[in-house]
Amino acid sequence: MLSYAVRRIAMACLLTLFVSFIAYSLIFAAGDPAAALAGNASTAADADRLRQLYGFDRPIIVQYLHWLSGVLRGDLGTSLYFDQPVATLLLERFTTTARLGFFGLVLALVIAVPLGVVAGRWPNSMVDRLALLLAVVGQAMPSFWFALLLMILFSVKLSILPASGTASWQSFVMPTIVLGYFSMPAIMRLTRSGMISALESDYIRTARAMGLSEARVLFDYALRNAALPIISLSSAQFGFMLAGSVVVESVFAIHGAGSLAWESISRADLPTVQALVLCFSLFYVFFTMVADMLNAMLDPRMRSK
């Protein structure tokens, strides 16, 4: 297990480094950053001055290494628009987004896994059909529309939840529901199909032939096997949620990572964009790694590979 973990971490580090370089270069591939910063009404001389000021005239690899050494020292630069250190900005925004993402994922899992287990144990039953309906609706309904429906019900008609902002815990209720419902269907369907195929397997037949209790067969033998892909999917979903949902954050006026990404891209706030891209890829790599390690803890075959 330990050697597996070490190998996996080393690979994750290399991957992050590689992704960060690609991401850094891609921003320059999108056009001349100095011209974008200077704006439409500027002259070539204005752009030149900016180019020298921010070092855009140096080779990309030099700029990248300079930026990377800053990152390693915890210095992500200063936001060109907000005029404060990018690190401070990100910490504040990611705290909000992470809180939202965490509750969203927990909500999704709490509903999706039990529902998927029941649906997989009794396929085509009433519960299975209702779960399918819930999943199809969740997948088909646009998030912003669902968010608006919730607002009309809870904020306008019943007046029990604030419609926007992040002032109190109540403000997080509706965004959590929207985010959770968005990622619930995939997890539920995966749990269901995993349970069905596990329950059809020979080792479940053996377990039943040996008189193990239904609870042990269902949760310890079948669900454990079905859990492996659920863990992978949930981690990917959490990584996705940490990137912030631009839709959910703008509907509920939440200042999270998603809205920050949107603002900084539209304002050509390069240091912020670069830091965000780095963080997003870091999160993805990190949570994929966590999923792999959790899977390896559950599945001995993965450890020995």
Place this chain on the structure above:
Amino acid sequence: MLLNVENLNIDIATPNGSLAAVQDVSFRVSKGETLCIVGESGCGKSITALSLLGLLPKVAKRTARQMTFDGLDMQSMSKAELRALRGDRLSMIFQEPMTALNPLHTVGRQLSDVYRAHRKASRREAKERAIYLLKQVGISNAAQRLNQYPHELSGGLRQRVVIAMALMCEPELIVADEPTTALDVTIQAELLRLLIDLQKSFGMGMILITHDLGLVSRIADRVIVMYAGQVVEAAPAAELFTKPSHPYTRALLGSVPDPSYPRMKPLPSIPGTVPSLVSRMEGCHFFDRCPLACDACRQPIQLATIDKDHEARCIRVGKGEIRRKVVA
């Protein structure tokens, strides 16, 4: 009498209608006795075995005139009562050792789970029991093996673990469904010897499903031959091999390769295949492949008694005709 099954029928619902997979099969097993069920693939042997443990798939429906285990009516048992019986007094060994064990739990954990499902035992006691059983099935350094996962073991070792698992609670009856078919030939003989030794030392009744007639002749007390869902012949083993009565039994015995058989001659085989059971057959199921078939065979045919404990499902039984014609 340990197990008594009378007129067992199993119907399987298919998109093309109901399929009579097992028809009026009856057999008994006494304490310490070995019953062999033989027949080609697809004749209903395995599903008969599964039905004994109440493990049939949902599409299959079981009915029987009588089905008792040690006097207990198995048909009126609740799920919980049946579960308490399975793995404790009545156990099963499966054909495919590569997939029969849970890949995510250690061998020790899986063995202990069986013991703790039926006995009030601490983890420690269950572990000791597991070590004892692993030693019984001939696994060396049993204590270390407990911590291994199925994928770290060879097929032969896995099947030994499966056998140990089935014997954890010292069952009175064990159902073994082709327990060595999936293994290397060299290991097959060894494992069967082990299984037979264990049966003797535990005093278990055993139902062995196999198509290895050589094996049957050595270990069976009683044999039933199945063909396309029906019992075509049932007899004490010694009698079946000396006086086979049904043309199918004779053909089956004729298909066993004999080492002294001339090299270049094609191996004897039964022409044709086991018929599909989707369309319910009226007359003899072996009709299409039987060298002796005649018009009278199109009628429904009952099992006829030849001798004490010896029955066959053929119109010629007792008329002395079969022997002459088949031999000629």
